[in-house]
Amino acid sequence: MEPNPEPQEEVKTVEGPSEIPEGHSVKYYEWTDDMTQKCQDVIDEDENYHPEAGKLKKHAGMNWHIFYSNNKTNFFKNRHYLIKEFTEMKEKCDDQEIVRLLDAGCGVGNALFPLCKDLPNLHVDAFDFALKAVNLVKEHEKFEEERMKVEQCDLVRDDIPFEAGTHDFAILIFVLSAIFPEHYKDVIQKVYDQLNQGGILYFRDYGKYDMAQMRFAKKKTSKVLDNFYVRGDKTLAYYFTIEEVDELMTSVGFKKLSLDYHYKEFENRKKGLKMHRVWIQAKYIKE
Numbered sequence: 616m617e618p619n620p621e622p623q624e625e626v627k628t629v630e631g632p633s634e635i636p637e638g639h640s641v642k643y644y645e646w647t648d649d650m651t652q653k654c655q656d657v658i659d660e661d662e663n664y665h666p667e668a669g670k671l672k673k674h675a676g677m678n679w680h681i682f683y684s685n686n687k688t689n690f691f692k693n694r695h696y697l698i699k700e701f702t703e704m705k706e707k708c709d710d711q712e713i714v715r716l717l718d719a720g721c722g723v724g725n726a727l728f729p730l731c732k733d734l735p736n737l738h739v740d741a742f743d744f745a746l747k748a749v750n751l752v753k754e755h756e757k758f759e760e761e762r763m764k765v766e767q768c769d770l771v772r773d774d775i776p777f778e779a780g781t782h783d784f785a786i787l788i789f790v791l792s793a794i795f796p797e798h799y800k801d802v803i804q805k806v807y808d809q810l811n812q813g814g815i816l817y818f819r820d821y822g823k824y825d826m827a828q829m830r831f832a833k834k835k836t837s838k839v840l841d842n843f844y845v846r847g848d849k850t851l852a853y854y855f856t857i858e859e860v861d862e863l864m865t866s867v868g869f870k871k872l873s874l875d876y877h878y879k880e881f882e883n884r885k886k887g888l889k890m891h892r893v894w895i896q897a898k899y900i901k902e
């Protein structure tokens with residue numbers, strides 16, 4: 616689950632069917648050209664750029680550390696949907712004695728703990744640059760030293776502290792969007808290098824025109840770069856198009872297996888609230 620720019624209420628709306636907040640229904644909705652035009656007009660009207668981009672870049676790790684110091688493990692929900700969507704991982708676990716997963720930007724382990732519970736032969740190498748997150752993973756009651764390693768590492772500034780070419784899978788879930796776009800290619804290259812031949816990357820992140828982006832655009836005080844905004848807690852969020860994701864992934868040598876927008880509408884009928892979320896979900900293989 617991703618951090619929420621504003622009201623707590625919407626934090627609880629951000630993930631898939633297994634995590635529908637009480638009182639909300641969820642369904643896929645159809646995106647139209649008319650919606651693109653309307654959203655783009657709103658985005659274009661926001662001409663202000665945040666004055667402190669340099670500071671936000673420099674203190675990105677600290678800001679996430681503070682985020683986890685405040686929110687502990689309570690903010691994101693466990694990503695139970697992964698095992699259903701990342702079918703290749705389950706199949707490999709049925710076939711191979713030990714399957715190795717890289718969890719890049721693992722946060723407090725909302726992906727790794729459910730995966731390890733369902734897949735007993737999965738071994739995870741995880742890292743995050745927020746020290747508090749790393750410590751919360753290590754202190755977690757489900758943490759198993761024999762098959763889970765977690766390190767502090769900055770995907771932008773550091774080398775990944777695990778052996779290159781040794782992972783069957785990698786996950787990058789709502790992490791790339793938190794990074795300044797100028798680093799995307801290097802970051803994806805580092806993840807690519809960690810995979811073995813045939814290794815698969817599962818990517819999930821924000822899509823352009825997501826409800827949160829539209830709220831930032833209307834506010835006109837949050838834009839750091841085009842399609843890149845700062846939240847109230849100083850964490851950052853980029854909103855991708857599938858074309859950008861594809862260009863990035865293929866530029867380091869990945870081959871596309873799947874790449875789609877997910878348009879989900881959350882509705883609370885009682886409160887008359889509708890929320891339109893846009894995510895991107897993709898799988899890429901290192902051939």
Ligand SMILES: C[S@@+](CC[C@H](N)C(=O)[O-])C[C@H]1O[C@@H](n2cnc3c(N)ncnc32)[C@H](O)[C@@H]1O
Pocket residue numbers: 616617618675679680691694719720721722723724725726742743744745748768769770771772787788789790793794
């Ligand atoms: C929205 S959270 C998602 C956490 C986790 N992937 C999940 O599925 O719950 C984004 C995470 O990316 C981490 N992150 C952001 N930039 C990073 C960087 N340069 N290096 C390592 N981790 C980073 C943050 O600390 C945060 O834990």
